[in-house]
Amino acid sequence: MKKSIRLILTVITILVLAGIIALPKIKKAFKSGDEGKLRASTMMRGGAGQPTFASGYVIVPTNMNELIYSTGSLIPDEEVDLSFETSGKVVGIYFSEGRRVKNGDLLAKINDKPLQAQLLKLQAQKKLTEEREFRQRQLLDRDAISRESYDQVATELQSLEADIQLLEARIDETELRAPFDGIVGLRMISEGAYATTQTKIVRLVKISPLKIEFSIPERYAGEVSPGFPISFVLDGEPKAFTANVYAVDPKVDIDTRTITVRAMYPNNNEELKPGRFASVRARLSQIENTISIPTQAVIPEMEGEKVFVYRKGRAEEIRIKIGLRTESHIQVREGLQFGDTLLTTAILQLRQGISVQLDTLVTNQIQ
Structure with missing residues (x-):
């Protein structure tokens, strides 16, 4: 038992002596490690040693340049869905789909034979009434008839002339004519069909010039006015196009807080088609x-x-x-x-x- 106690005390003594001897070296190692971390931190912070x-x-x-970037669309200068002003059977279609037409060109026709017959009847009556009016006027000049008798014939002539003008207007309503120069689209009715005033016959579009519609933030309302230049690009087109603003909406959109602006592009060669998406850029000022x-x-x-x-x-x-x-x-x-x-x-x-x-x-x- 005593020998075991002596052995344990001897081991403890040896360990204590070894710790005392190794302690300076351990302190030195920790100090070296701290200095290395400090140097690394100094290098990271751009200290004097490492900029x-x-x-x-x-x-x-x-x-x-102060620029506005926006998105917009190309829209036709004019566009309308054409319909007849009266109802009837379509007896003629005189346009080819996708072709150019001129202002006033006849595009389609409704049966007007009953109206034409009424017109011939009124024209015959007018001719007889004109002859009566001529004779009555001669008699009036010689005081052979009263003024009242002559006025009755003159009034009858004027009434016939008004009826003829009304009938001619109704005949005009049976003709569908182009209201402006443009290109017709696809027709929506065939010859022989019955058309009403609600029946769409064809769409007419004018694409030269073109309009570019886009929006700008409300804070720029006072800086964009008619004549203001813009540029825009289209997907698939290598170059940018220029246009000039011609109209600015006087009201701010409540939902988006933007103002709608329209610019005009000549499109002389009709290379651009309406409906395309456009990326718009407007230069407001230069400092x-x-x-x-x-x-x-x-x-x-x-x-x-x-x-x-x-x-x-x-x-x-x-x-x-x-x-x-x-x-x-x-x-x-x-x-x-x-x-x-x-x-x-x-x-x-x-x-x-x-x-x-x-x-x-x-x-x-x-x-």
């Missing part, structure tokens, strides 16, 4: 000799926006006030000066006063 690499952007005076910076360089915060500039090898935090925005750039009204070098990369690693090394340097060329 942060970033791209520089030299600010020079530039011109910025000259201003400061514009890339959007990615701006850091938004609760207190406002800030950027970092490169000065004497270090990053300096600058508060800015912004103005006009475009797709890729922002106008800076206060905070930066021409000639400043803006830092545009490594934004998350930048801190006030850390060492920075420029790996690229570009000059603002936005027009």
